[in-house]
Amino acid sequence: MANLSPKKNPMPEQxxxxxxxxxxxxxxxxxxxxxxxxxxxxxxxxxxxxxxGCPVNVRIPEFIAKVAAGEFEAAYxxxxxxxxxxxxxxxVCPQENQxxxxxxxxxxxxxxxxxxxxxFVADWHAAHSTTEPQPVPSNGHRVAIIGSGPAxxxxxxxxxxxxxxxxxxxxxxxxxxxxxxxxxEFRLPKAIVQAEVDNLQKMGVKVVTNAVIGRAMSIDxxxxxxxxxxxIGSGAGLPQFLHIPGENLLGVYSTNEYLTRINLMKAYLDDxxxxxxxxxxxxxxxxxxxxxxAARCAKRMGADEVYIVYRRSMDELPARKEEVHHAVEEExxxxxxxxxxxxxGDENGWVKGLECVEMELGEPDxxxxxxxxxxxxxxxxxxxxxxxxxxxxxxNPLIKSTTAGLETNRKGCIVADEATMATSRxxxxxxxxxxxxxxxxxxAMGAGKTAAQSIVEYIQNKK
Numbered sequence: 032m033a034n035l036s037p038k039k040n041p042m043p044e045q046x047x048x049x050x051x052x053x054x055x056x057x058x059x060x061x062x063x064x065x066x067x068x069x070x071x072x073x074x075x076x077x078x079x080x081x082x083x084g085c086p087v088n089v090r091i092p093e094f095i096a097k098v099a100a101g102e103f104e105a106a107y108x109x110x111x112x113x114x115x116x117x118x119x120x121x122x123v124c125p126q127e128n129q130x131x132x133x134x135x136x137x138x139x140x141x142x143x144x145x146x147x148x149x150x151f152v153a154d155w156h157a158a159h160s161t162t163e164p165q166p167v168p169s170n171g172h173r174v175a176i177i178g179s180g181p182a183x184x185x186x187x188x189x190x191x192x193x194x195x196x197x198x199x200x201x202x203x204x205x206x207x208x209x210x211x212x213x214x215x216e217f218r219l220p221k222a223i224v225q226a227e228v229d230n231l232q233k234m235g236v237k238v239v240t241n242a243v244i245g246r247a248m249s250i251d252x253x254x255x256x257x258x259x260x261x262x263i264g265s266g267a268g269l270p271q272f273l274h275i276p277g278e279n280l281l282g283v284y285s286t287n288e289y290l291t292r293i294n295l296m297k298a299y300l301d302d303x304x305x306x307x308x309x310x311x312x313x314x315x316x317x318x319x320x321x322x323x324x325a326a327r328c329a330k331r332m333g334a335d336e337v338y339i340v341y342r343r344s345m346d347e348l349p350a351r352k353e354e355v356h357h358a359v360e361e362e363x364x365x366x367x368x369x370x371x372x373x374x375x376g377d378e379n380g381w382v383k384g385l386e387c388v389e390m391e392l393g394e395p396d397x398x399x400x401x402x403x404x405x406x407x408x409x410x411x412x413x414x415x416x417x418x419x420x421x422x423x424x425x426x427n428p429l430i431k432s433t434t435a436g437l438e439t440n441r442k443g444c445i446v447a448d449e450a451t452m453a454t455s456r457x458x459x460x461x462x463x464x465x466x467x468x469x470x471x472x473x474x475a476m477g478a479g480k481t482a483a484q485s486i487v488e489y490i491q492n493k494k
Contacts, residue, residue, distance in 0.1 A: 037141060055216075176200065178463075184228070270423075316421060463475030
């Protein structure tokens with residue numbers, strides 16, 4: 032029976048003032064009954080606008096119909112025919128701007144909870160399925176993938192399913208890329224990422240960790256070693272800074288460093304000896320999803336007060352509405368229309384404050400957002416003992432500097448054809464944040480998927 036409710040089934044969650052003191056997952060997931068009820072809100076539109084809104088073209092109405100009928104394993108098979116990481120996407124994709132943003136139900140109410148249903152199906156499969164992924168017979172062609180984040184994992188999954196001998200080279204000691212070092216445990220449990228990596232390895236993908244391509248081995252050497260194509264999915268891990276006085280003081284972190292220490296190096300667990308300052312008053316500079324992650328982590332690490340310092344208003348805040356909502360619930364303090372001008376230090380070189388200036392919004396800039404303008408004489412000092420800079424990242428220049436003929440743009444991003452992900456270097460493809468700069472997990476996955484198909488065509492045409 033159709034569910035005509037204008038609202039989604041609410042997602043069960045930990046209470047805000049409980050969860051802001053632990054790293055357990057915030058959302059606890061739908062029950063079977065909730066999932067089936069939510070699935071019955073789908074109108075099964077003939078034109079399927081939700082599918083066109085998905086970068087990896089998940090067959091959304093088809094899998095939702097199976098959920099409505101209680102056929103959860105069949106739903107999982109439909110999702111994974113195009114999406115290698117459903118448990119990840121169900122948790123961290125910005126569905127409101129993609130599949131759900133195109134949902135017809137959203138015109139007169141809330142869209143169908145596509146992400147919540149995808150998460151439910153993936154979790155149900157993990158809890159109930161006894162079927163192990165099986166290796167696919169090799170076709171004898173070898174492909175190297177640089178980086179084991181969402182772009183690399185997706186590319187590897189699509190290629191190994193077609194019989195390609197795939198090796199992933201990961202710079203860190205653990206595979207998963209931004210999924211393990213950048214996204215906190217309370218949003219994406221690391222066991223879920225590891226399970227996805229394990230599944231790829233069971234299918235035949237080889238993973239080499241502690242391998243920094245450009246230093247341990249060059250792209251030229253990968254070709255010399257017998258790889259016929261290379262996909263660069265190395266992400267954008269080079270932090271950007273404010274270039275203001277005091278930015279080199281003790282207690283100033285880039286979000287990359289801060290989140291890596293917490294997420295990958297487990298600084299929040301007592302049995303891990305990972306050095307990190309247990310600050311009491313923290314300022315996070317920036318307004319994106321990464322800034323929300325850092326602020327919410329700082330609160331969980333024991334800070335009494337955590338501030339988001341952002342130079343525009345709430346209307347211009349680039350973070351997902353859900354992440355902002357969760358941050359507000361967890362008592363993160365938003366200092367909007369403020370911009371840092373200096374980090375202040377004590378006699379021992381530690382942070383003791385952040386000097387800011389109040390801002391007002393002027394005419395729109397090139398991005399379409401109103402330009403922030405400082406108010407003369409409005410400087411004030413925010414009393415903090417740690418500052419986290421979350422204003423963006425760019426690709427590491429190491430691969431470019433060691434690879435002849437690889438074109439990059441002025442921001443250091445690799446130039447790749449949007450339709451094929453081919454770069455200026457023959458046989459080399461690239462996608463994800465290494466090409467776009469910091470973006471979303473699902474867009475990186477879409478690029479990895481496109482690149483995989485282009486690599487297949489490239490190798491076949493070489494025969």
